[in-house]
Amino acid sequence: MSVPISQVWTVSSYILKQKLLRRKRYPLVLMLEPLFRCNLACAGCGKIQYPAHVLKRDLSPEDCFKAVEDCGAPVVSIPGGEPLMHPRMPEIVRGLVERRKYVYLCTNAILLREKLEAGEYQPSKYLTFSVHMDGSREEHDFAVCREGVFDKAYDAIKLALDKGFRVTTNTTLFDGSDPEKVRAFFDEMMELGVEGMMLSPGYSYDKAPDQASFLGRERTRQLFSRVFAKAKKSWRFNHSPLFLKFLQGQVEYHCTPWGNPTYNVFGWQKPCYLLQEGYAQSFDQLMRETEWDRYGHTNNDKCANCMVHSGYEATAVDDTFSSPAGLFRTIKAMFSR
Numbered sequence: 001m002s003v004p005i006s007q008v009w010t011v012s013s014y015i016l017k018q019k020l021l022r023r024k025r026y027p028l029v030l031m032l033e034p035l036f037r038c039n040l041a042c043a044g045c046g047k048i049q050y051p052a053h054v055l056k057r058d059l060s061p062e063d064c065f066k067a068v069e070d071c072g073a074p075v076v077s078i079p080g081g082e083p084l085m086h087p088r089m090p091e092i093v094r095g096l097v098e099r100r101k102y103v104y105l106c107t108n109a110i111l112l113r114e115k116l117e118a119g120e121y122q123p124s125k126y127l128t129f130s131v132h133m134d135g136s137r138e139e140h141d142f143a144v145c146r147e148g149v150f151d152k153a154y155d156a157i158k159l160a161l162d163k164g165f166r167v168t169t170n171t172t173l174f175d176g177s178d179p180e181k182v183r184a185f186f187d188e189m190m191e192l193g194v195e196g197m198m199l200s201p202g203y204s205y206d207k208a209p210d211q212a213s214f215l216g217r218e219r220t221r222q223l224f225s226r227v228f229a230k231a232k233k234s235w236r237f238n239h240s241p242l243f244l245k246f247l248q249g250q251v252e253y254h255c256t257p258w259g260n261p262t263y264n265v266f267g268w269q270k271p272c273y274l275l276q277e278g279y280a281q282s283f284d285q286l287m288r289e290t291e292w293d294r295y296g297h298t299n300n301d302k303c304a305n306c307m308v309h310s311g312y313e314a315t316a317v318d319d320t321f322s323s324p325a326g327l328f329r330t331i332k333a334m335f336s337r
Contacts, residue, residue, distance in 0.1 A: 002168075002195055002196030002236040002237060002238050003195070003196065003238065004125050006125060007102050007125070010074050010100075010102065011028075011074050011075065011102075011317075012321075014073075014074045015028070015317065015318070015321045016321060019321060019322075025258045025287060025292070026258070026259075027071050027072065027073040027258060027259060027260070027261050028073055028074075028075065028259045028260065028313075028314045028317060029073055029075040029076070029077050029259070029260045029310075029313075029314070030067065030068060030071045030073045030075070030076045030077070030260075030261060030262075030263065031077050031079060031260050031261065031262040031263070031273045031310065032059075032064055032067060032068070032076050032077065032078050032079075032262075032263055032264075033047075033059075033078075033079055033080060033081065033262060033263070033264035033265070034058055034059040034063075034064060034078065034080070034081075034083060034086050034089070034092065034264075034265075035055075035057065035058050035059070035080055035081040035082075035083070035085065035086050035265070036048060036050050036054060036055050036057075036080065036081045036264070036265070037055040037056070037080075037081050037082070037085060038080060038081045038082040038085070038108070039082050039085060039108070039110055039111070040082070040108055040110070040144050040145070040146060040149070041145060042143060042144045042145055043143075043145055047080065047081055048081070054265070057265040058086055058087070058088070058265070059263075059264070059265055060088070061088055061091050061092045061095055064092050064095070064096070065092075065095050065096075065099070067263040067268075067283070068096060068099065068101060069099075070282065070283040070284070071261060071263070071283050073101075073261075074101065074102060075101070075102045075103075075104070076096055076101045076102070076103050076104070077103075077104045077106060077130070077260075078092075078093075078103065078104065078105050078106060079106040079273075080106065082107060082108055082110070082111070083105055083106060083107060084105075084107050084110075084111040084112065084115055085111065089105075089120075090115075090120040090121060093105060093121060093127060096126070097124050097126045097127055100126060101126065102126055102128070103126055103127050103128065104128045104130040104168070105127065105128065105129055105130060106130045106132065106170060107129060107130070107131055107132065108131070108132045108144065108149065108153065109129075109131045109132070109152065109153035109156040109157065110149065110152055110153070112129065112131070112153075112156035112157075112159075112160065113152075113155065113156045113159055116156070116159055116160060116163060116165075117159075121165070123163060123164040123165045123166075125166070127165065127166065128165075128166040128167065128168055128195070129157075129160055129165055129166070129167045129168075130167075130168045130169070130170045130198065131153055131156070131157055131167060131168070131169050131170065131194075132144075132153075132169075132170050132171075132172075133150070133153060133169040133170070133171055133185075133189065134171055134172055134173075134174075135171065135177070135181060135182065135185045136150070136181065136184060136185045136188060137150040137151065139177075139181060139185070140153075143172075143174070154192070157169075157192060157194065158192065161192075161193050161194070166195050167193075167194050167195060168194055168195050168196045168197065168198060168238050169189050169194050169196075169197045169198065170197075170198045170200075171185070171197060171198065171199050171200070172199075172200050172201070172202050173199065173200070173201055173202065173215070173223060173224075173227075174201075174202040174215065175202070175215050175219060175223075177223060179223065179226040179227045179229075182227050183227060183230060183232075186232070186235050187232070187234075190234055190235060190236065194236075195236070195238070196236045196237055196238035196239075197235070197236065197237050197238060198237070198238045198239065198309065199224075199237065199239065199244075199247070199309070200308050200309045200310075201215045201220040201223070201224075201247070201307050201308065202215055215305070215307075216305045217297065217304065217305045217306075217307060220247065220305075220307050221247070221248060221249035224244075224247040224248045224249075225248045225249060228244070228248055239309065239313060239316075240313060240316040240317050240320060240330065241330055241333035241334045242316035242317075242319055242320065242329060242330055242333055243309060243312060243313050243316040244333070245333050246307070246312055246315075246316060247307060251329075253312050253315040253316060253319070254296050254297070254298070254315065255272075255295060255296040255297065255303060255306065255311040255312060255315065256311065256312070256314040256315040256318065257271045257272035257290075257292065257295055257296075257311060258271075258287060258290075258292060258314075259311075259313070259314020259315065259317075259318070260272065260273060260310040260311070260313070260314060261283065261286060261287075263283075266279045267279035267280060267281050268280040268281070268282065268283055268285070268286040270286065270290050271290050271291075271292065271294075271295045272295070272310065272311060273310045274306065274308060274310065274311070275295070275302055275303075
């Protein structure tokens with residue numbers, strides 16, 4: 001299993017509680033963005049294109065803790081920007097671990113060795129380093145627009161694993177990805193010993209410099225179908241198996257934008273991590289006032305090509321717990337890719 005039993009139990013219990021309370025919309029993972037600045041300038045990223053005065057801003061630990069408590073989701077993903085550049089990130093992580101939240105600290109790992117050697121983080125079942133790896137050496141360094149980043153991240157992963165940390169990878173696949181090379185990368189990460197892998201098709205950020213490499217909906221299905229045509233049982237993914245079926249076009253889902261609400265330096269982002277259509281000043285306001293029915297691939301042109309995990313993973317998980325049939329489909333999908 002790619003996650004600890006305790007995490008599976010916590011998340012499952014939380015979802016079942018929402019079902020018993022008959023809540024139609026509930027958060028599953030909080031996307032907590034404490035900063036936008038980064039030490040890379042990837043061509044496919046839309047987060048670092050903000051003006052300098054915005055890139056200098058940070059969320060305080062108190063801001064982060066309040067957002068986590070207001071949201072109530074059992075899992076907190078901390079993307080960016082590059083979170084390890086935040087001067088108080090160790091304090092934020094400690095506070096979330098004390099609150100027994102399962103934290104996925106997303107990082108390009110350029111600073112990870114330095115932070116680990118300084119003892120700024122301690123191993124915990126509640127803390128996972130989610131390292132951004134967009135393929136093997138050549139593919140990854142090309143994606144992040146800098147040579148040598150793959151080797152630095154690879155070495156930092158080894159060190160983190162040696163020190164007893166949970167480590168996953170987070171991989172974005174773009175148009176033109178070679179399925180054979182993707183499969184070889186999966187093998188490489190499994191041999192390295194990471195707990196699991198996360199996957200997502202590239203989403204077209206309006207601010208990203210490179211718009212040509214983003215995948216449309218049909219090309220996403222084609223690519224992931226070709227990748228998984230020769231799947232190996234040794235591969236471990238940090239996903240619902242139904243989400244992986246969705247990426248291959250074997251099941252159809254609608255987006256669940258409220259499943260992964262985003263809080264950043266501007267407030268609660270409407271309607272999701274990927275679109276910017278205003279901000280709410282509280283989580284309650286986000287849930288009450290966002291016109292959720294305006295979004296999704298059948299309702300909004302901006303959503304037409306999106307198949308990203310932040311929109312659809314929660315849908316797949318909800319499907320598992322919605323009926324005995326959903327549970328059966330999930331179990332069946334676990335044994336067939």
